[in-house]
Amino acid sequence: MKLIFEKSVPGRHGYIPPRSDVEVKTAIPEVYKRKTACQFPEMTELDVVRHYTQLSQQNFSIDTNFYPLGSCTMKYNPKFCEAVAQTPGFAHLHPLLPQLKQGEKLAQGALQVLFEMEKLFCEMTGMDAFTMQPLAGAHGELTGVMMMAAYHRAKGNKKKTIIVPDSAHGTNPATAAIAGYESVSIPSDKNGVMDLKVLQSKLNDEVAGMMLTCPNTHGIFNSDIDKIAKMVHDVDGIMYYDGANLNAILGRCRPGDIGFDVMHINTHKTFTTPHGGGGPGAGPVGVNKKLIPYLPISRVCLRKDGTYYLNYDYPDSIGYIASFYGNFALLLRAYAYILLLGKEGLKEVSNHAVLNANYVKERLKKAYKLPFDRLCMHECVFSADNQAERGVHAMDIAKFLIDKGMHPPTVYFPLTVHESIMIEPTETEAKATIDEFIEAMFEADRLSQQNPEHFRDLPKTTLITRPDEVKAARDINTNYFSQAA
Amino acid sequence: MKLIFEKSVPGRHGYIPPRSDVEVKTAIPEVYKRKTACQFPEMTELDVVRHYTQLSQQNFSIDTNFYPLGSCTMKYNPKFCEAVAQTPGFAHLHPLLPQLKQGEKLAQGALQVLFEMEKLFCEMTGMDAFTMQPLAGAHGELTGVMMMAAYHRAKGNKKKTIIVPDSAHGTNPATAAIAGYESVSIPSDKNGVMDLKVLQSKLNDEVAGMMLTCPNTHGIFNSDIDKIAKMVHDVDGIMYYDGANLNAILGRCRPGDIGFDVMHINTHKTFTTPHGGGGPGAGPVGVNKKLIPYLPISRVCLRKDGTYYLNYDYPDSIGYIASFYGNFALLLRAYAYILLLGKEGLKEVSNHAVLNANYVKERLKKAYKLPFDRLCMHECVFSADNQAERGVHAMDIAKFLIDKGMHPPTVYFPLTVHESIMIEPTETEAKATIDEFIEAMFEADRLSQQNPEHFRDLPKTTLITRPDEVKAARDINTNYFSQAA
Amino acid sequence: MLKAIGVPSVDDLFVDIKPQHAPHSFNLPEGRCEFEVFEHIKKLAAKNTFDLVQFIGGGYYDHYVPAVVGALISRGEFYTAYTPYQPECSQGTLQALYEFQSLICTLTDMEVANASLYDGGTALYEAAMMSFRLTGRHKIIIDGGVSPIYRKILRTYTSNLHYEFQETPLVHGQADRKQILKLLDDKTSAVILQNPNFFGVIDDHTDIVNKAHEKGALVIESVYPISLGLLKTPGEMGVDIVTGEGQSLGLPLNFGGPYLGFMATRKKFIRKMPGRIVGQTLDMHGKRCFVNTLQAREQHIRREKAMSNICTNVSLCALQAAIFMTALGKEGLRQLAQTNFEKAEFARQQIEKIKDVQLKRSSPTFNEFTVCLPVDASIVVEKMIHKGFAAGFPLGRYYPGMENYMVVAVTEKRTKDEILRYVKCLEQALQECRVEVRT
């Protein structure tokens, strides 16, 4: 498809901004003015609409396709939550208003949402306080680790390392590193959970804490989680819970109850705010009493008279981690979702997520190698080793699924499993849909036996075939204009 | 694609309506209750969303494709007008409110829109009054013809026939018939306009009036329109202007100035309210002084104090032609459109529409037979006779265009042209898009010479190939349930 | 482009319009930018009072429309398409309309339905015309419980035609069997009924249907779709042509439109039915697909011999209703109807307790009922507006002599709290009236 710049025709316009209705004689001095012209394309609104509408149709999405992308929780995003986010009273509220004198009066509704969410999240996770500010999961991790660091600084601890399992998501070690820690990786044992012996050997006074998802990225809930927490606490380490997999245990277990000190929630996973093709999300962070003093400012507080206000008066706070109060429009969606589902509905989330994942696991293990053959939680990890022996790799199977109109599962993550295929069917998919997926996976396996060549130039039904990624990284072209130059 | 009923699984639900928060002991007596179950499908909201989203992608539409469907004015529908129609103050207004005592106070904004639209339409068309009530073009026609009948009844005229040109849209003769008139068809002459000699021969005291589009469905503006009007008026006939082609003459000519007594406007054509896959539209009807007494009630009037009210006090009115005040949400879109464009913008509509159509006409006549080789207005009509001789018919060319990602022009209408292809590029399409269409038409012509066989099983890129229409009419299946039974 | 055409200027393209045919005036406002027009529209919208607590129905109800409906109906591929004349690139619209027809059929218990008509009122007119075509007769008996608005419409459309309408009054709020039977004769083309009727009263018309059929007449019934979650269906009663207003199926009130007329009938009558019909068929490869079918009934093929002049109908509204019905599902429909019924019953019972208010309730109602006040209802309703309520629709306007009556509708959106406040305010309003009379 042509680029917007290739569709541009001089003199055309789409949106016409208001003209000035005032007369002024002053002008911007020449020295401050741009000399080069900005090359925004010139298109009519029709051409703009057609361009983006056609582009949209080139995407797979939850609204159009089964999307069992492991670790990503691609479940249904209710249209109601989208509608809620459009409410003008929220959508057009300026974030600086409550920072004016008496300005909190102008945003009582919004502050109430933040306040209530904190309470709801605390109850769901067993944490004692939450900040709504982090703007995504990884941002929550960084916030959490900075609090961890503040804790250790306050106690005069000399800490240098953070422990992460080898099955961890890349954001965990990356976060540790950019927060100034060295990350120490612990291998998984044959059951797919952290090797406690190795852990023991790595624990020492320099350990600032541990970052863990639970269930982990193998989809396995570690029954020894309390032991691990105790081991880490014994060296005054902080237990960080990566909330990406919280949807597996809603109503079944609370991180705060099993030894975690700090955690984030990906609202775009468990609380189904849409992923947007890669964000925006939100990553509220919860802490137990140990870390409360270090929470970022501002915090939303309730006065005796029932009004809410922003409290900046926390001397030990790590400070500002975002410009305002979080990705409010996403938080609002999550809030609406929680109110819709309620207690029982939230429990059903984990029930169905886990049921569906186990169903996939049990059925597919007839054809695919299952590295950890045990109950799983909300997702299951296979290996395409059997198929790879026949020359058909996880990526080939992924492309095969695209031709079936299904988004592939996560492939090649977690790194702990060779040729990994990580499947998260989510709780909102119908059995019929999941069965179609299973059939497609079986068909891929059969084909890998009968005709491995078949996979070579899949997908065939999409507008493009497999891209040359090496060329992309070598002949870097990331800007239409510098390419033209 | 599966039907909703085939996706239904017992126990599932999408939208959950509120439960009763009151307790009542009464129940509906058994005799009044349904015994058969209503078989609405049982689906989750995700499945509903996926179903309709996927369905939508099986449509061509203005937002995704060039759509030069002659006579239908498939021009861009601004997103702004859609947004305007969502304004809660209009969208949630109950139509019975202004019928309460002092109730008009509750709907001053809405009544003002209707009142101002009447003024705007009068100015644009040269008519003296408008009713906004008709719900589509054909409904406007019927309203107009009923007023015509009331006029003749009031004058004691004995009228039996309505004259329509053979190039007329099917709604014209159909309207005449259901309003109790016989329709008399006048052939076109070799210039594509009404044959005045034949007309003269058919005019007599039984003629109630004439229904005419101008420009007509050949896209030709009849320069003799004043003569025709005079001839019809001479037998006390009423001149009806079918407004479907008003977009061709906006700002260039007003029906009221050239002898028309009554007319409708298709807001879904000239004023670009979306077609919706076949409606809803709106068909406001304008009249000159002759017919004002017969306008349907209610009418919107302005009091001296600046307030608007519904006036039902018109003893000669034909009465209620619709439940309320017209398809208000469409009228509101049209209102916003008119305000956006303004005087100059509206003139540009016809300028560009006519420019684009003439461009298509001039270029395509190199390959396609042009029955009326002269200037056209907003659309042009070709004949695929040349190609048909090679076995490639208008319908084949239509299907060829579908494979090019373009919606075909209107084919086999008007009935006056053999193998007709009626092209209305509209004013909102870019030259580049029109050029692509022209190239595709040339390619079809070339292919018709080189390989007429090629067309036989087009289209190939759509989910379905050509449907068996005969079977559809023979083995009637219009209801999933009666088929199953 | 002008060069390709071979004219020097755009003006030259308009030479067929003679100078004397140029506009005598074209005095329109200057164009404005989107922002300015939006500000203007918002100001107008603010002059409408759309947030009264709604107890007015009259055939048009304040039901909740779930967000999923708006999200799907606003897809450009749906609303910027034309009537599906080219089936290969219109399967989206066509399949959805086939499903809509099927939904209407199962809702009403009928065999075939069309793909929509303008609205409930014109649908009833089309049904009357259809009965004339089917029977060749010229008389219609119409029950006084049929919406007075619809009855006015019927009269307008037939004023230049030679048809006779005979109206019958109500007895205990229901159709007057005796009168109807008396008028039924072998000139009768159809009996037109409505369920629930304009007074909110429900009925079982099976007996009337049987008598009409004995005389070779048809029965046309106008229905309120939501009520069919509980009520006996036209199909069960043996009705021949069903029409209705589909606004309650997920369409906003929109100050009167667009709404959704629907029509269902017996399979054997399908060729006399007006409007577009989508049929299932197979494509060249034997794959199921959908097309506009039986087009020989329609104006674009049959011209003056068509069943109706309808062309543009309300496809998008039909789609909207289909999405609503699909999301609602079988059990949702039942529950929605039940909630409507219960809330209305509760309101009725509370109102009944008010001094001097009577609820001549010989017959059961669904979600709307008629209240007799001690004073002119229109005055009471006016007072209630100031208290924040659209309290009901006074009947005097359409039923002379019934000035003290109003019809009150209660949908699932009315909370217990709102109903109780309503009752309190109604008491106050009546008290105010008494005081005014005295002084």
Next chain:
Amino acid sequence: MLKAIGVPSVDDLFVDIKPQHAPHSFNLPEGRCEFEVFEHIKKLAAKNTFDLVQFIGGGYYDHYVPAVVGALISRGEFYTAYTPYQPECSQGTLQALYEFQSLICTLTDMEVANASLYDGGTALYEAAMMSFRLTGRHKIIIDGGVSPIYRKILRTYTSNLHYEFQETPLVHGQADRKQILKLLDDKTSAVILQNPNFFGVIDDHTDIVNKAHEKGALVIESVYPISLGLLKTPGEMGVDIVTGEGQSLGLPLNFGGPYLGFMATRKKFIRKMPGRIVGQTLDMHGKRCFVNTLQAREQHIRREKAMSNICTNVSLCALQAAIFMTALGKEGLRQLAQTNFEKAEFARQQIEKIKDVQLKRSSPTFNEFTVCLPVDASIVVEKMIHKGFAAGFPLGRYYPGMENYMVVAVTEKRTKDEILRYVKCLEQALQECRVEVRT
């Protein structure tokens, strides 16, 4: 399904969670239906005052968002997709992001841009980190005109790291060249500037850039995209890393988010840039297509060695901005900037006329300017709220000692009438203050 799994009940799937690990409490409200939650949300929304006439900016502006943006961004295929890991079925997102990057490049006059970062504040932090990586140095000089909010964020993120920040004050509202040059040394990783700065003042930083480059330091500049319709670009000044807040490009204010961080830099720095980058390439058949590229910079490949820990960014906001910029076009951008400038100039000139109000205006401004009041600005702003205006942002909160100052923003949405009313009310408010002081 349980049968296929071979367990008797769903509870049996959770056996890995030991009984003692069950929730100690799970006291959450009962679920409610969509209608009820919507009523609740509407009530909360009504507790927000979102309709003050907006003269507050501070980096977040009340611009008009044309309807086309909302119509396209609400397409499910865009917003219910994940990060485009499978390019064949994600070309929609990928091409749009490539276009977004190109739009940012031409807007800022830079060579490469990434596909978004969380927001303007974190983007600036990422730029600082990037400069450390590029230079291996540890010191940053930051101009006092940079948003105080951003400066606070920078300090938070580096508090556990060993970097030094030196802040320089403003002179005549612009960056203090003398101070900056004094601090510039061969330990300096970067100078951070903002244009227009927090006081609305515009500048040409070319001289600072040249000096910094002489010392081997980089220059990072935070920009306000709309202003670049008129203002000298970072590219023209020779800036090395540009960041900014993209909220003004078609995003609603949303009480603080989601917003849009963007970053652009020189091509030679691309491998040190954080965040996702979309690149153009060819598919197996030589057809142009788009992929996430240079992923070796990212956490999912490089883990602890990644350029940043960012994963989910704000793709949809980037798309939203891309749609806005596309609809706006070249001339639209220029005009939008011009209108903003003129309206602000007009407001400034009117305010200047008020007694006791000063506009220390040694340097030109774009659409925001600083006003010095005779009393505490926060009190005046509070008074203005009651008159229906968000009158400006008082500086005392972030600049101790500047309690009497406020920054006033004027966008294209402010009409002449609103500005004149504003000036009148401001006069009144000041008068009220005088009276209060006296009494």
